[in-house]
Amino acid sequence: MKTTLDELLALRTVVDTGSITAAAEQLGQTVSGISRALRRLEQKLGTTLLNRTTRRLSLTDEGRAFLARARDILAAVDEAEEQMAARRQQPAGRLRVNAAVPFMLHAVAPRVAAFQALYPLIELELNTDDLPIDLLQQDTDVAIRIGPLVDSTLRARPLGHSAVRVLASPGYLKARGRPKTVAELTGPGHRLLGFNQPESLNLWPLRGPQGDRLRVQPAIKASSGETLRRLALEGAGVVCLSDFMTAEDRRAGALVQLLPRDTVELLQPIHAVFYRNTELASRVGCFLDFLAQQIGEAGWG
Secondary structure: OOOOOOHHHHHHHHHHOOHHHHHHHHOOHHHHHHHHHHHHHHHHOOOOOOEEEEOEEOOHHHHHHHHHHHHHHHHHHHHHHHHHHHHOOOOEEEEEEEEEEHHHHHHHHHHHHHHHHHHHOOEEEEEEEEOOOOOOOOOEEEEEEEEOOOOEEEEEEEEEEEEEEEEEEEHHHHHHHHOOOOOHHHOOOOOEEEOOOOHHHHHEOOOOOEEEOOOOHHHOEOHHHHHHHHHHHOOOEEEEEHHHHHHHHHHHHEEEOOOOHHHHHOEEEEEEEEEEOOOOOOHHHHHHHHHHHHHHOOOOO
């Protein structure tokens, strides 16, 4: 059996206070509990550490040698705990964040400088994947996911939401005309851009014959929303994308919303996910607090 910190602490306190009774009082334990801890420690080590008489306690030679190392161990533990407490006050260390490329480009990267100004001791490591990843395999502290969550093995924290809109560039509309109805949009006069997976992303929030969701057949498909955004900006077709990646384009007039009266409100949830069985480190918590505040201020829908 291995020696425990409680046993080392009992030995140190008995020696420092001069008696088992005083040590028990200082540690908030019973006299019998301290005595048992000392006996267990001596049994594990196979030697006598303290000579006990009715009037005094004294260390054996083995006890003095062992206590010197025990003090070093307990001091190292105290220092580690102090460092953890300091990190809670001033979060520090490496923080590995994973997100899809569009969210990283439009929602995270523009806010990194502001975050680092608040938390200069946190070392950010930003990784991108357009499909959900295994956090353990990818050595990731927290991942940002857009849309409904399906992985029940992870803890999740909602950060906000982002509306979805149907958009096209002024150049595209000048060449092909602005559609006035959903039927006109899906007719031969327009080119629709969509995702190759998952197919649910090709359900647009437009009222039509199928109800409040319109299933489209894209003329061009892509795996990344950022690719679709770039195609739309170049006038290649009509897209349905989330506000977090197109809000600046709409403000600048580079993309224009189509059929607003036929659009059904669709808010994509934004979650941070992390291990269910881990304590949330302060560096993770402050990053999520910061990101949630930024998403709220962005007004994406």
